[in-house]
Amino acid sequence: MKSSTRRRLTFGAAVVTATTLLLTGCAKGGGTSSSSEDGTITLWTHNAGNAGELGAIQTIVDDFNASQSDYEVDLQAFPQDSYNQSVTAAAAAKKLPCIMDIDGPNVPNWAWAGYLAPLEGMDEELSDYLPTTVGKYDDEIYSYGFYDVSLVMVSRQSILDENGIRTPTIDQPWTKDEFADALAKLKASGKYEYPADFATGLTGEWWPYAYSPFLQSFGGDLIDRDDYKSADGVLNGPEAVEWATWFRGLAANGDIALKSGSDPAQDFANGKTGILYSGSWTAVPLRKAFDDTVFLPTVDLGQGPKIGGGSWQWGMSATCENTEAASAYLKFAAQDEYVAKVATDTNNIPTTPGAAAEVPGFEDGGENDIFRQYAEEYAVLRPVTPGYPFIATTFTKAAQDILNGADPQATLDQATKDIDANQQQNNYFQ
Amino acid sequence: MSEVLTRVADGTQAPHTVSVAGADRSGRGRAVLVTVLKSLLALVFGLPLLFMIVSSFKPDTQIFADLGGVRAFLPVGDIGLDNYTGVFDRVPFAQFLFNSVFISVATVVGGLVVNSMAAFVLARMRFRGQKVMLAVILATLIVPFEVMALPLLWEVNLLPYFDGVEFSQGWLDTYAVQIVPFIANAFSIFLFYQYFDTIPKELDEAAMIDGAGWFRIYRSIIVPLSGPAIATVAILTFLPAWNQYLWPLMVTQSEAVRPAMVGIDYFRQLNVSWGQLMAYASVITVPVLVLFIAFQRSFVNSIASSGVKG
Structure with missing residues (x-):
């Protein structure tokens, strides 16, 4: 190759490279470091697109920034659906922010994986928080949440009255037989596509969050909570098989859809179902849809009604370089x-009694007070073990297989075997 | 048919006329059948788009109420622009759109230059190890991006970055990290290579006799003759760049550099805003549709020549 040609080629390549770098190098979002020398720390939240909660968090950040001059918190919002992937990617790159929110059941895993640092000196601030809103692992507090949510059976008073169905209360919830009777009456009315909607079309964390409480109400569980080493006997014992048979029976009898629609609350609002198994987050739209919507306790399947506990919580990353600033913010918030x-801006259950008194509807006797009572009476934390993400996906697969007709005992035995193997492979997360 | 054949046989009807008429009829029949089949196929692909656009004008409750029947595809009932207003209130749409356009166009422009140059070297110049190099480049095609995502993340996180003022470490949360890794593309190199290989080598020799160097040959002879290949590569680079989801999810943290495709997650909250989601999906589909309409012929040619579907 001639030297002049080589020079030109080199020059051409340099021009292309420089142009690309110039074009692409001008902008940087500016939020990857966990802290900077000027006292600015970054906060990540999963609320992008959720104007109510994002606005409330922004207010806290603004108030904190205005309340002192030592530190500055910079908020960055991510969409909820992809938040965990973003955090995991940032953790792999060692670029976590100082403060971030975490879905409650993931706290032990993220603490064990070294993403989170324990919150020191916050015992007093968190003393009157709902137990399900404080993320603990290995006897240390890693996170706290402003609110919890509650699973409920939603219906309309007119539907219950027309079909001669007793309205259950927190003191006297439906029994298994009563619930079966209610479904039979709704089916006999011929007015609904399905008597109940258990939101079986939803995916992800919904399955363990929504359906493991039924398992617990039968007397089973996802893992033996004495030592969190094995699921044997609790996930594949007689109570668990009874749960699986009941769950499968609902779909087999046509009481619930094998796979519900994309938005069960909308289907309920359109009169396609008589009872909706969902959460307190449907209160606003469904009260708007009907003036006689009722939010009922879930069914007592033997061991009392159970609901999942723990929602989004706040913690500090283990790589935060300005822990003083992060602690100051977390105490302030x-x-x-x-x-x-x-809680007001999201219509969720405020975590402290003091706050509950200030939130319209959540005061004693308020229209939302029932959600707080359910959370206090029925909530069961999802297993507090770093193995929970694996347990959750294994349970989800087993529950889906059972709903589709797989043998309950064989399916639960396999799930138990898989969970035990994972706990063992990770040395029980010691 | 047998009656016609008889008339032809006994000479009462000209055989030529019969065959043309018969051919016309069977040809028309086939054309009608093909048209019907094509229409059905068009419906299969068109109805989801129609549903998306129609639903973007309806409130959530009505979308679900209409689902059971043909009304789902008709702009009837409580029609309005509220969902579109909601979209612009909920996400920084102009910023996301600009980001997507910038990232896609920069990837296409960079890709055309770099990949065509690489292909030119492999197709027109002669040097030791040329075939091996081509084979290695092509071999990278079998590695899915998901496998490379995490190593790539670590790699870009260690690179030095200059923001115009100072150097820092790591490319996360930049335009660069969404563009540069996707400029060099084995498939584009292969497409260019195939095309360049069909251009007579005598052109190079003639140009060299006239004193042209390799870069001049590339710039003044090969590139001007490669319009179809350039269009094909441009289109096949633009579409995946526009549709990128996993990578921007991993490497962007602020809205300043977040592309439109990730923005769709903004509408998937506990209570999903289906109408707004459909409105957003409609709006981010528009640039691709405009591109398709403008370059329809090149689109079809590119898919036919590359064997790429979907």
């Missing part, structure tokens, strides 16, 4: 005033 602010 834990005040009743801000718990009330977030």
Whole structure:
């Protein structure tokens, strides 16, 4: 190759490279470091697109920034659906922010994986928080949440009355037989595509969150909570098989859809179902849809009604370089005033009694007070073990197989075997 | 048919006329059948788009109420622009759209230059190890991106970055990290290579006799003769760049550099806003549709020549 040609080729390549770098190098979002020398720390939240909660968090951040001059918190919002992937990717790159929110059941795993640092000196601030809203692992507090949510059976008073179905209360919830009777009456009315909607078309964390409480109400569980080493006897014992048979029976009898629609609340609002198994987050749209919507306790399948506990919580990353700033923010944000602010703007259950008194509807006797009572009476934390993400996906697969007709005992035995193997392979997360 | 054949046989009807008429009829029949089949196929692909656009004008409750029947595809009932207003209130749409356009166009422009140059070297110049190099490049085609995502993340996180003022470490949360890794593309190199290989080598020799160097040959002879290949590569680079989801999810943290495709997650909350989701999906589909309409012929040619579907 001639030297002049080589020079030109080199020059051409350099021009292309420089142009590309110039074109692409001008902009940087600016939020990857966990802290900077000027006292600015970054906060990540899963609320992009959720104006209510994002607005409330922004208010807390603004108030904190205005309340002192030592630190500055910079908020960055991510969409919820892909938040965990973003955090995991950032953790792999060692670029986690100082403060971030975490879905409650993931706290032990993220603490074990070294993403989170324990929150020191917050025992007093968190003393009156709902137990399900404080993320603990290995006797240390890693996170706290402003709110919890509650699973409920939603219906309309007119539907219950027309079909002669007793309205259950927190003191006297439906029994298994009563619930079966209610479904039979709704089916006999011929007015509904399905008597009930258990939101079986939803995916992800919904399955363990929504359906493991039924398992627990039968007396089973996802893992033996004495030592979190094995699921044997609780996930594949007689109570668990009874749960699986009951769950499969609902779909086999046509009481629920094998796979519900994309938005069960909308289907309920359109009169396609008589009872909806969902959460307190449907209160606003469904009260708007009907003036006689009722939010009922879930069914007592033997061991009392159970619901999943733990929602989004706040913690500090283990790579945060300005832990003083992060601690200052987390203490500031834990005040009743801000718990009330977030709960009001999201219509979720405020985590402290003090905040509950300030949130319209959640005061004693208020229309939403029932959700707080359900959370206090029925909530069961998802297993507090770093192995939970694996347990959740294994349970989800087993429950889906059972709903589709797989043999309950064989399916639960396999799930138990898989969970035990994972716990063992990870040395029980010691 | 047998009656016609008889008339032809006994001479009462000209055989030529019969065959043309028969051919016309069977040809028309086949054309009608093909048209019907094509229409059905068009419906299969068109109805989801129609549903998306129609639903973007309806409130959530009505979308689900209409689902059971043909009304789902008709702009009837409580029609309005509320969902579109909601979209613009909920996401920084202009920013996301700009980001997507910028990232896609920069990837296409960079890709055309780099990949055509690489293909030119492999197709027109002669050097030791040329075939091996081509084979190695092609071999990378079998590695799915998902396998490379995490190593690539670590790699870009260690690279030095200059933001115009100072150097820092790591490319996360930049335009660069969404563009540069996708500029060099084995498939594009292969397409260019195939095309360049069909251009007579005598052109190079003639140009060299006239004093042209390799870069001049590339710039003044090969590139001007490669319009179809350039269009094909441009289209096949633009579409995946526009549709990128996993990678931007991993490497962007702020809305300043987040592309439109990730923005669709903004509408998937506990209570999903289906109408707004459909409106957003409609709006981010528009640029691709405009591109398709403008370059319809090149689209079809590119898919036919590359064997790429879907």
